Amino acid sequence: MSLTKQISVDQITVTENGIILYREVSRIMEDGNQISQSYHRSSLVPAQDLTGVPSNVVAICNLTWTQEVIDAYQAEIAARQAQKEAELHGA
Amino acid sequence: MAVPNIFANVTTSIPLSQLDTNFATAITLGNTAVYLGNTTTTLGNLTLTNVTIASGTSNIASTPTSIVNGTSNVSVVSSGGNVVVSTNGATAVTVDTGQRTTFPTTIGVGAATPSTSGSGITFPATQSASTNANTLDDYEEGSWTPTLGGSATYSTQRGGYVKVGRLVFIQCQLVVSAIGSGSTTTISGLPFSVSNPSGGADAYPEGTVGYLNGSNINFYSVVCNPQANTSTVEFTAQSILGSGYQNVTAALFTTGTHIQFSSFYYTST
Numbered sequence: 001m002s003l004t005k006q007i008s009v010d011q012i013t014v015t016e017n018g019i020i021l022y023r024e025v026s027r028i029m030e031d032g033n034q035i036s037q038s039y040h041r042s043s044l045v046p047a048q049d050l051t052g053v054p055s056n057v058v059a060i061c062n063l064t065w066t067q068e069v070i071d072a073y074q075a076e077i078a079a080r081q082a083q084k085e086a087e088l089h090g091a
Numbered sequence: 092m093a094v095p096n097i098f099a100n101v102t103t104s105i106p107l108s109q110l111d112t113n114f115a116t117a118i119t120l121g122n123t124a125v126y127l128g129n130t131t132t133t134l135g136n137l138t139l140t141n142v143t144i145a146s147g148t149s150n151i152a153s154t155p156t157s158i159v160n161g162t163s164n165v166s167v168v169s170s171g172g173n174v175v176v177s178t179n180g181a182t183a184v185t186v187d188t189g190q191r192t193t194f195p196t197t198i199g200v201g202a203a204t205p206s207t208s209g210s211g212i213t214f215p216a217t218q219s220a221s222t223n224a225n226t227l228d229d230y231e232e233g234s235w236t237p238t239l240g241g242s243a244t245y246s247t248q249r250g251g252y253v254k255v256g257r258l259v260f261i262q263c264q265l266v267v268s269a270i271g272s273g274s275t276t277t278i279s280g281l282p283f284s285v286s287n288p289s290g291g292a293d294a295y296p297e298g299t300v301g302y303l304n305g306s307n308i309n310f311y312s313v314v315c316n317p318q319a320n321t322s323t324v325e326f327t328a329q330s331i332l333g334s335g336y337q338n339v340t341a342a343l344f345t346t347g348t349h350i351q352f353s354s355f356y357y358t359s360t
Binding site: 010011015016017019021023025036038039040041042043045048049076077080084085 | 208216236252340
């Protein structure tokens with residue numbers, strides 16, 4: 001009887017504003033037959049550090065995260081932060 | 092008068108005069124004699140297409156009837172009016188006389204391979220989203236890794252999620268070893284992006300902070316909000332101001348912070 005664990009990225013999603021979501025599936029195999037599996041999901045925002053990220057996901061990030069996409073995302077976050085600040089000061 | 096019989100491309104006629112009174116005269120299909128009367132005929136290796144089997148008064152006999160494939164042990168049996176489909180000698184599907192259907196193990200929808208463990212419904216590994224409001228089109232559970240980003244380090248980073256249709260439930264436990272350049276108010280890495288509120292249906296989601304120790308400031312309560320169009324959760328501390336609360340714009344997380352929270356939110360599909 002031989003037990004092995006296989007991990008692979010089985011899903012990568014790119015959202016409209018450049019967020020990358022990906023899913024890793026871990027499969028436990030016994031003599032070549034799958035006996036269980038589990039999912040682990042991660043998300044990456046434009047310009048986020050990619051250390052430790054699977055290479056196929058990094059490739060998609062590098063393709064997606066143009067300077068234009070990064071700027072637009074950061075502007076969106078900044079606008080939201082400004083709105084929050086305004087609400088706080090108005091409270 | 093002749094009775095026409097058409098088999099494959101061959102048309103033949105059997106004159107009534109050649110049939111006896113019991114219709115026991117045989118005709119030949121392939122190399123098998125088929126009797127028209129009361130004599131039982133067994134046919135082997137016969138493929139029928141577009142076949143209708145009907146009965147005027149009772150569609151299924153009350154006594155057990157079966158269609159059996161001997162080599163793979165597949166059977167369709169009627170028993171007490173129920174239809175029972177079996178494979179390998181075990182029941183796979185039962186349809187009772189009220190048209191209620193029972194599956195004893197798992198069902199795969201959308202071409203998903205049914206799980207071999209437990210009983211339930213298996214959805215496709217990749218969702219096939221439905222726009223119908225009454226259609227459950229996805230179920231998934233798994234883990235995610237909460238993070239503050241930057242150079243923050245942790246002694247505990249645990250997250251779990253369950254997705255049912257568009258609804259996502261997350262829970263998280265995070266213990267910060269060193270905050271470094273990590274965010275002091277935002278946890279990132281959600282398993283699904285948060286949908287943009289579009290009217291009342293999506294509303295702005297809120298979560299519950301169940302435990303927060305070692306924070307950077309004193310507070311009365313903390314609210315957490317999954318942020319629309321992102322995969323992050325924003326945390327805001329509140330202090331008591333007179334008879335009400337006031338949000339505090341200050342760093343909340345720091346080295347040694349231990350936070351546990353959970354939240355529901357909608358994702359786009």
